[in-house]
Amino acid sequence: MTHAPRPLAVWTDFGGVLTPPVDVTFREFSTRANVPLHALKEAMRLVGEAHGTDSMGVLDTPMLDEESWSREVEAALAGTFGVDADLSRFGERWFAGRPANADWKARLEGFRAAGAFIGLLSNLPPSWERHRRFMIDDSHFDDIVCSYAVGCRKPEPEIFRIAAARAGRAPHECVLVDDVEKNVVGAAAAGWHAVLFHDAAQAAGQVAALLESAAPVPARSA
Incomplete structure (x- = not known):
């Protein structure tokens, strides 16, 4: 039986990460x-x-x-x-006039092109979805989990359980990138990797290191 690495599921926050602080x-x-x-x-x-x-x-x-x-x-x-x-x-x-974080968006696209699962995990009001989609549309993500749609929010354990299941990953195969410390703490408590976002270069470096060190899992036998 051979072993092949499976990239982590990278879940990014929206406000303060894909937007200005x-x-x-x-x-x-x-x-x-x-x-x-x-x-x-x-x-x-x-x-x-x-x-x-x-x-x-x-x-x-x-x-x-x-x-x-x-x-x-x-x-x-x-x-x-x-x-x-x-x-x-x-x-x-x-x-109004709030730009997307083009640098972080490009970093996510790079991770996705390299094979990583990229998801959006956000505490977001339903009326703000249209603004979010205007800034970065759904095509940039493999899945989207928003608090208003699932009835729970970061840092509650349930939203991390839902996101991991949607990605088809175990908790230790997921990483949250978020600018709010309590959300990062909540992700870690749920068994996730977590990166506290300060800027795109710092966060991308930490995510890249996690992706590189992700433990391999058994591949299916032919």
């Missing part, structure tokens, strides 16, 4: 919306807390649609900070 987008959005950055983040946190989750968990599982969530964040801004804000069309304005 989230903190950059927050600053730009708060300026355009004329809302102090600290107030916007705190209002979002308060709305998440009221629903028993974090700032974005309300949207990306989803518990509320985007319009209802925006109204609640506006109310939190007014009630806590006295800020009268218009957050309508939040997703459209959040993604």
Whole structure:
């Protein structure tokens, strides 16, 4: 019986990895919306807390649609900070002028051309799918697992189980590339490899090393 290496399944995050850093987008959005950055983040946190989750968990599982969530964040801004804000069309304005990370996209294409499974694993609100597809369409991935579609989110163990099964891989044959530390920790706890994304060159180097060191598995006998 011969042995052949099987490349890891590389699952990439979307926001903050295939897009510019989230903190950059927050600053730009708060300026355009004329809302102090600290107030916007705190209002979002308060709305998440009221629903028993974090700032974005309300949207990306989803518990509320985007319009209802925006109204609640506006109310939190007014009630806590006295800020009268218009957050309508939040997703459209959040993604306005936001480019894809062309460098990371090219690195993923290189890994895929070399035989690796490439998946998208994202905590994403349903109303943001069209913006995501405009930036990087489905053809770049072998599979896509988004929180709103599966009813769970990173760093919950279940979403990693689902993604590994969809890739046809064991947990130790999967790697997550994500810019959020708690998601990386969650992936590692689920038995995955995990890379905390800082920039495309750093992440690609770590992924390449993992792909090169992936343990071979028995090939089927003829």
